[in-house]
Amino acid sequence: MQRYLKITILQSAIIWQDNNQNLHQFSEKIKKIESETDIIILPEMFTTGFSMEPQKNAEKMNGKTIQWMQNISKQKNCAIAGSVIIQEEDKYYNRFLFVHPSGKINQYNKRHLFTLAGEDKIYTSGSEKVIIDFKGWKICPLICYDLRFPVWARNIENYDILLYVANWPKPRISAWDALLKARSIENMCYTIGVNRVGEDANKLEYNGHSAIYNCLGEQLSVAEENKEITLNVTLDKNHIFEIRDKLHFLNDKDSFKII
Numbered sequence: 064m065q066r067y068l069k070i071t072i073l074q075s076a077i078i079w080q081d082n083n084q085n086l087h088q089f090s091e092k093i094k095k096i097e098s099e100t101d102i103i104i105l106p107e108m109f110t111t112g113f114s115m116e117p118q119k120n121a122e123k124m125n126g127k128t129i130q131w132m133q134n135i136s137k138q139k140n141c142a143i144a145g146s147v148i149i150q151e152e153d154k155y156y157n158r159f160l161f162v163h164p165s166g167k168i169n170q171y172n173k174r175h176l177f178t179l180a181g182e183d184k185i186y187t188s189g190s191e192k193v194i195i196d197f198k199g200w201k202i203c204p205l206i207c208y209d210l211r212f213p214v215w216a217r218n219i220e221n222y223d224i225l226l227y228v229a230n231w232p233k234p235r236i237s238a239w240d241a242l243l244k245a246r247s248i249e250n251m252c253y254t255i256g257v258n259r260v261g262e263d264a265n266k267l268e269y270n271g272h273s274a275i276y277n278c279l280g281e282q283l284s285v286a287e288e289n290k291e292i293t294l295n296v297t298l299d300k301n302h303i304f305e306i307r308d309k310l311h312f313l314n315d316k317d318s319f320k321i322i
Contacts, residue, residue, distance in 0.1 A: 064199030066301060068224075071100040071141075072294040074273040074286040076261030077112040077230075080120055085110045086131050093135060098295060101198060103135070105145030106228050106259040107207050108157065113230040113263065114148065115185050121150035124168075132162040140164050142197060145257075146173070146206050146228050154187040159204045159228065161195050169195045173206040174215055182208075194220050200300065202226055203252075210242045210256075214321065218250035218313060223303055225254045230263075233270040240272055247276035251306060251313050253298050260289055278306040 073092055078084045089105060096103070107113065110128050111120045122128050128147050136143045142163050149158040157173040172189025176182040192215065195202040201222040207229035209215060216225060225246055231239045239256065247254035253275065260271045273286040275296050284296045307313060 064300065065101075066299065068102070068198065068200055068298045068300070069098075069100045070255065070275065070296050070298060071096055071103045072255070072257050072273050072275075072286065072296075073103065073105050074258065074260060074271045074294065075106065075109075075291045077106065077109060077259050077263070079264040080111045080114055080116070082110045082120070082122075082127065086128065090131075090135070092291075092293060093139065096139070096293060100139070100141050100295065102142045102144060103139065104226065104228065104255065104257045105143070106257050107146045107230045108148060109145040109228075109259075110147055112259075113180070113267075115181055117148045117150065117155035117185060121148045121155050123150060129160070129162075129168070132160060133166050133168075136162045136164050137166070144204065144226070144228070155185060156189070157182070157186050157206060159193075159206055161197075161202070161204060163197070169193060169204075171204045171206070173209065175208045175212050177208045192220075194222055200224060200298075204228075207231060210239070210246070213246065213249065214319070216246055216250065217316070217319075218252060219316070221313075222250075223252055223300065224298070225250055225252050227254075227256045229256065229258045230269060231258045231272075233268045236270055236272050240274070243274060244276055244280045244282070247278060248280035251278045251310070252303065253277060260291060278303055 159171040161169040171193040202224045203222045
């Protein structure tokens with residue numbers, strides 16, 4: 064087990080539905096990361112923005128973005144994560160991808176599709192909660208709208224990190240701030256939220272507020288509002304052990320089954 068885990072968040076604008084330009088800009092940002100890191104985290108749909116046109120933008124699991132992520136992961140000797148529009152047969156998924164330096168890929172399909180934008184009519188919902196094992200840390204990846212549904216995120220697997228990637232708009236950013244903090248408190252875990260900035264083609268404005276909270280809901284770091292920024296934070300596994308050993312709140316959690 065690795066005691067310390069170095070996290071790098073890229074809070075960035077996203078060029079609307081332009082895979083090549085987005086991969087280029089993220090390549091340039093990643094080149095500027097000088098310190099060693101264990102995981103680089105990008106926002107939701109980082110190659111397109113929050114698009115409801117998967118027919119134009121979807122990739123396969125052997126496509127350009129996957130290959131790019133594997134190359135970056137190998138070059139930087141770290142994991143890289145974010146969500147991408149993926150097509151399998153006649154279905155489209157908003158899929159979280161976690162790529163290891165070895166090339167191994169963990170994937171999670173967004174469970175709660177954003178009905179307000181019609182995402183549920185275009186994409187296929189995921190049905191499986193995923194726990195990623197990386198360097199002795201258990202990571203639960205979720206996507207944007209999933210943040211509003213605490214039952215799905217409930218820490219019944221004894222995970223260490225709850226990780227959200229998002230395109231969460233400015234008008235509802237206070238909910239983003241409050242819910243990230245709540246998820247960390249109720250699940251006694253580190254909670255990471257990676258959001259974008261800028262404006263998309265639908266005139267929706269995003270102001271970031273990417274942040275990391277510890278097991279007590281204390282904010283370890285927050286990205287400056289409305290700015291593209293690279294945020295580096297080191298997590299300590301002993302913090303989880305100490306808090307859970309002292310406060311046994313997870314032992315009293317309800318038992319339930321999602322059907």
